[in-house]
Amino acid sequence: xxxxxxxxxxxxxxxxxxxxxxxxxxxxxxxxxxxxxxxxxxxxxxxxxxxxxxxxxxxxxxxxxxxxxxxxxxxxxxxxxxxxxxxxxxxxxxxxxxxxxxxxxxxxxxxxxxxxxxxxxxxxxxxxxxxxxxxxxxxxxxxxxxxxxxxxxxxxxxxxxxxxxxxxxxxxxxxxxxxxxxxxxxxxxxxxxxxxxxxxxxxxxxxxxxxxxxxxxxxxxxxxxxxxxxxxxxxxxxxxxxxxxxxxxxxxxxxxxxxxxxxxxxxxxxxxxxxxxxxxxxxxxxxxxxxxxxxxxxxxxxxxxxxxxxxxx
Amino acid sequence: xxxxxxxxxxxxxxxxxxxxxxxxxxxxxxxxxxxxxxxxxxxxxxxxxxxxxxxxxxxxxxxxxxxxxxxxxxxxxxxxxxxxxxxxxxxxxxxxxxxxxxxxxxxxxxxxxxx
Numbered sequence: 001x002x003x004x005x006x007x008x009x010x011x012x013x014x015x016x017x018x019x020x021x022x023x024x025x026x027x028x029x030x031x032x033x034x035x036x037x038x039x040x041x042x043x044x045x046x047x048x049x050x051x052x053x054x055x056x057x058x059x060x061x062x063x064x065x066x067x068x069x070x071x072x073x074x075x076x077x078x079x080x081x082x083x084x085x086x087x088x089x090x091x092x093x094x095x096x097x098x099x100x101x102x103x104x105x106x107x108x109x110x111x112x113x114x115x116x117x118x119x120x121x122x123x124x125x126x127x128x129x130x131x132x133x134x135x136x137x138x139x140x141x142x143x144x145x146x147x148x149x150x151x152x153x154x155x156x157x158x159x160x161x162x163x164x165x166x167x168x169x170x171x172x173x174x175x176x177x178x179x180x181x182x183x184x185x186x187x188x189x190x191x192x193x194x195x196x197x198x199x200x201x202x203x204x205x206x207x208x209x210x211x212x213x214x215x216x217x218x219x220x221x222x223x224x225x226x227x228x229x230x231x232x233x234x235x236x237x238x239x240x241x242x243x244x245x246x247x248x249x250x251x252x253x254x255x256x257x258x259x260x261x262x263x264x265x266x267x268x269x270x271x272x273x274x275x276x277x278x279x280x281x282x283x284x285x286x287x288x289x290x291x292x293x294x295x296x297x298x299x300x301x302x303x304x305x306x307x308x309x310x311x312x313x
Numbered sequence: 314x315x316x317x318x319x320x321x322x323x324x325x326x327x328x329x330x331x332x333x334x335x336x337x338x339x340x341x342x343x344x345x346x347x348x349x350x351x352x353x354x355x356x357x358x359x360x361x362x363x364x365x366x367x368x369x370x371x372x373x374x375x376x377x378x379x380x381x382x383x384x385x386x387x388x389x390x391x392x393x394x395x396x397x398x399x400x401x402x403x404x405x406x407x408x409x410x411x412x413x414x415x416x417x418x419x420x421x422x423x424x425x426x427x428x
Binding site: 030042044045162163180181201202205208272273 | 315316317320375376401402403404406407408410411414
């Protein structure tokens, strides 16, 4: 599918990336529901947009899928019809097959698009709900669809929601997430490793009465670790890694207990009043290089890869 | 009620609460806790004398104290959240969620009402 830019450099729009798909939405739209392959965006008027996606089975047909959707909508008393969506240049970007539709019921309606990418065989259903204010409408839908991509060519997967952004190797699969006021957490598993990305706010309040070491130990699963200070890119941070087991007894104990070695790095993004953290768990001791690579891939939404993380001082 | 309407509500403090500011700048709210009506009925039926409401205490942390101070009976939840977001450089939505949860918790304890 069409290659969208990594970050949307437009004041009124922002980038969203989740579980393989990536697109731009108006800045005032906020995620209302977040699922493994489902996002619902809301604005002040109520629901604004919904997207669901997943792998297409063998013999997938967009038209058959749309007929099924039409039947489901009709059961709810709404009127469904296919329609052309105003996409940039008159056709869907790249090799994508797309069908447009709209439905209207007593309590509302939506315009939408069913997109199927034959390259990665992902089918995506986008719906833009009709809102009371009637603002944007087709123009916003066009821009969202135009920016949409469902796979990348660099073997990585982007994650960007609210104010954080990460571009991780595809083998890290999301197994859990939390977006609470003050704490965001994304948990991944892959290749016998567990990766957790944290974002806390406001940093000024959280670090008022405790050191970064104490905070990392208590909040980033770094209990019992010895942390060392890091500086880089004008930031302060701490890093701790579980050491290699020493001696025969240590190694034997390690084998019997099947240990998980931790590597934790926590740093403060002062200008945004945020604290970011990365925790990696692996069967072997975590190396600084591996931790650094993951920290470089994780940052705030307005940072590029070179600006993220904190380098060992 | 839509999200916009909910954010437009104005939280108003209960007149019966008393504020105590600690040296740390944090607040302790003292508020009357009335017994549930069915407990009052049962104790009256059992012949117990009417007891005055006990005083509950709620210790607010720094963030809670800041928001509590913004409840002036004129500012809406949206205005309070925006000010809170500005002060702590938070995302608007995150601040709205934090302030809404806080006001809901205060409301559950009878410390504020909404108008």
